[in-house]
Amino acid sequence: MASAAQSRIKSISYAKYGYMFIAPFFLVYCFFQIWPLIYTFILSFKGNQSNNEAFVGLDNYTTILFGQGMAAGAEATRQEFLQALGNTFILWFGNFIPQILLSLLLAVWFTDAKVKLPGKGFFKIVMYMPNIITAASVAALYVSLFGDSEYYFVNSLIANMGGDPVKFVTDPTISKGMVMFIQTWLWFGNTMIMLMSGIMGISPSLFEAADIDGANSTQQFFTITLPLLQPIMVYTLVTSMIGGLQMFDLPYLYHNGSNFSKNLETVAVYIYYNFNKGTVEQANYGYAGAASIIIFAITAVLGSITFYMNRDKDEIAKKKQRKRAEKQQKAKMKQGGGLTI
């Protein structure tokens, strides 16, 4: 039984403070995120350039997806968008696969108690370092090192060894490969540390038992580490995919001169380029909006996967328990009522 004082404290409602504490977040979020999102949605149904205010229905969507629009050059617009979508996927895939393999290998090595590795802390620090460097500067640095002619670092080395200059920046395939490499360079340290903390969360007794039973490292990896690492792997995969959809700084800035490279145009670059075209009033808001909404739909699907994984499991269990308790009580009351009659 609760004492009188306790029940009095309980009777004071603190609910209003809860609202007060979370209010700033929701106000700011609605103003700077939700409304712009809705506005983008509205813009996706409006015209482009001088036709800015007119309502055009699904015209922007049919233009960028099927090339059937009212505006001239609909087919070219469609091709550009699909090219950007394809580039985004290629660039993401090409950096995710090497990145996850390398990170997984390193994470397993770094957490293996049997391996004597001096300077483990130092290696971790250096491998994570690229991740904190400004992506714009990284793009500038790599363009300065890998420029097309022999006036740049790498090509001058190639020329000294008697080779022809390689077009690291302008060649469609090689430049894509470079962006994949740089993305991997930027992110493998981060993924490695995430996976390491996942592996360290696995009970060491499992590995010890496997050791005693004579399983070698490969067997241990495939039968213990990998299955137990699955949730965090899925998490890494989905966050990386969503991150890949936003890939902007590097593909946008990895070029010579003043125009971005069409070979590296991702969806984010496409959106940015379209709403920055011309003056602020005259930009291609319609195409940019439609592309944004398509990306939003893809993200929503991907996000809901992680959402189900990030659910507060304790809270859900509690809720279920509460419901069950309520049901039981109700059933009891019914029973009790039945008895008294």
Add this chain to the structure above:
Amino acid sequence: MSMKQQYGAQKDSYHTQIMIKSTIILIVCIILTLICLIPILILLVNATHSHTELAENPSQFWFGSSLKENMNILLNKLPSDAGKAMTRVARQYSSVFNVGQGYLNSLIIAGFTTVLTVFFSAMTSYGLTVYDFKVKGPAYTFIIAVMMIPVQVSSAGFVRFMYSLGLINNFIPLIVPAVAAPAVIFFMKSYMKSSFPLEIVEAARIDGCGEFRTFVTIALPMMKPAMAVQAIFAFVANWNNYYTQNMILKNDKMMTVPIMVSKVLQFDKNVNYGVNYLCIMLSILPIVIVYFVLSKFIIAGVALGGVKE
């Protein structure tokens, strides 16, 4: 063969196996370390060479003596006997890459956003942990649901909206949205769940402490570890944020470091390789120094983010 001999030999071979494996791993790690460090080292080396030296031999491997000269070009402090061409180069670079102004602008944006993000995220997660109210569950679900929405998705509407409010070339659209950081709230809420006893709030109430004061004087100090980690990440993310800044800031006086670097990259006339490298170096130097000072802490923070079941 005695038992000891037999097992001794096996033990030896086991040891050599481990030794070989460790050596291979060490070699791979050293190679990866070099791949991570070499671009940065070349950057440092090349920033100390003059344009003439770099044009003659772009692959320099040791420090030169022209760092000061490059710096003078960047700051437009040329000696009076400098040629016309040099003056043109200096004017071009100094007009775009204004080091002091850039650092100041980036610092203002990153500093304010960090404070706002950390304080308001702590506040929101405190509200969601300590109090029981009707929309608590849906509110938290909402925060998790929107965590993954990329900025690019709403940026077209964002720019147009800011334009209609007259907030282009203003720091407000870059700073105030930091109040709402869903991912940080998610992190802080899980931190509070594991290491913030709610009895403390009850005790403070009994002692007559107001709700907001309880949060500021009791909860905030207890959340210091989580806040420090998130502060570092927020600072780095905002210092490096090129996308939003480039969208909003069009005025030369308001440029931040990443925008200035991207502008330098776009020169196609009067390019000076040495000064180019110097600009890139200056743009990453502060963040690299901060990183090496706080690296242990940062790595621990990343690892915390990875603990998910």
